[in-house]
Amino acid sequence: DQQVKQNSPSLSVQEGRISILNCDYTNSMFDYFLWYKKYPAEGPTFLISISSIKDKNEDGRFTVFLNKSAKHLSLHIVPSQPGDSAVYFCAASARYGGSQGNLIFGKGTKLSVKP
Amino acid sequence: DGGITQSPKYLFRKEGQNVTLSCEQNLNHDAMYWYRQDPGQGLRLIYYSQIVNDFQKGDIAEGYSVSREKKESFPLTVTSAQKNPTAFYLCASSQNRVYGYTFGSGTRLTVV
Numbered sequence: 001d002q003q004v005k006q007n008s009p010s011l012s013v014q015e016g017r018i019s020i021l022n023c024d025y026t027n028s029m030f031d032y033f034l035w036y037k038k039y040p041a042e043g044p045t046f047l048i049s050i051s052s053i054k055d056k057n058e059d060g061r062f063t064v065f066l067n068k069s070a071k072h073l074s075l076h077i078v079p080s081q082p083g084d085s086a087v088y089f090c091a092a093s094a095r096y097g098g099s100q101g102n103l104i105f106g107k108g109t110k111l112s113v114k115p
Numbered sequence: 116d117g118g119i120t121q122s123p124k125y126l127f128r129k130e131g132q133n134v135t136l137s138c139e140q141n142l143n144h145d146a147m148y149w150y151r152q153d154p155g156q157g158l159r160l161i162y163y164s165q166i167v168n169d170f171q172k173g174d175i176a177e178g179y180s181v182s183r184e185k186k187e188s189f190p191l192t193v194t195s196a197q198k199n200p201t202a203f204y205l206c207a208s209s210q211n212r213v214y215g216y217t218f219g220s221g222t223r224l225t226v227v
Contacts, residue, residue: 009155034215043121043205043218044158051213089158093212101212102148107157 003027004092006106014114019077021109023090026071030092034103035064035075038087047088048075080113087111117142121206121219128193128200128226136191136222138206147189148207148216151175158205164189193224201226 005024013019021035031052036044050057050064050073057064063076077084090106119140128134138147149161160173164183178197183189189208193200203223207216 006157032212036215036218041203041221041223043119043207043220044216045218046215049213049215091215095212102160102163103212103216105150105158107155 001026002106003030004090004104004106006088006090006109008109009107010110010112012112012114013080015082016079019075019080019084019111019113021075021077021088021090021111023073023075023106024071025073025092027092027094027104028071029094030104031095032093033064033066033073034091034093035062036089036091036105037084038089038108044089077111080111082113082115085111085113119206119208119217119219121204121222124220124222126222126224128224130226131195133192133194134200134224136193136204136206136224138189138191138219139187140189140208140217141187142208142210142217143186144208144210144217145186146209147183148209149173149179149181149189149191150205150207152203152205152221161191161204200224 034049035047037047038044048062066073087108087110089108091103122137148163150158162181164170180192205221206219209216
């Protein structure tokens with residue numbers, strides 16, 4: 001059973017507009033969430049993270065929102081740029097539990113930003 | 116420069132052969148991980164190691180083996196028992212969960 005779900009396999013937006021990538025989770029023990037960006041044939045790179053004690057974290061054009069009651073987080077990219085075109089993975093970890101703090105990844109959302 | 120190195124970038128294997136993928140890190144991270152990426156499947160955990168001389172199976176360990184004799188190294192062997200070995204393999208390391216994982220650039224394995 002998937003504990004981290006990214007229900008949109010792909011997303012296409014126009015350059016300059018906002019990109020919103022969504023992620024849902026089922027494990028209430030998760031208390032730390034991260035977003036990774038991945039280009040083809042490369043390893044994922046860390047983008048932004050958020051702890052469960054917060055509901056928002058910003059870093060430049062990237063903002064992550066966390067709604068704990070809905071077990072939902074989203075990544076906002078404003079403004080979107082063609083170089084943002086990549087696969088974005090949502091990941092979560094729990095301080096306690098059998099996963100020993102390991103990251104659990106969603107299946108990813110492929111973002112295409114059109115000029 | 117600290118980082119994590121995977122080699123080779125591309126690897127071809129004949130059916131029935133074992134092959135070993137290299138992963139080395141100089142970040143002084145305690146934990147290391149192996150993931151497999153297939154189209155539409157995201158990142159699936161094969162094996163992980165939290166400390167030297169200890170490792171644990173992930174979600175899809177069948178047909179794979181690992182060793183962790185040194186902190187810097189975590190090689191993955193894809194054995195002939197792995198039914199569908201053609202995939203993109205990613206190695207990662209981590210110091211603690213707050214900082215997430217640092218990934219290598221990956222190895223594309225193709226069975227011919």
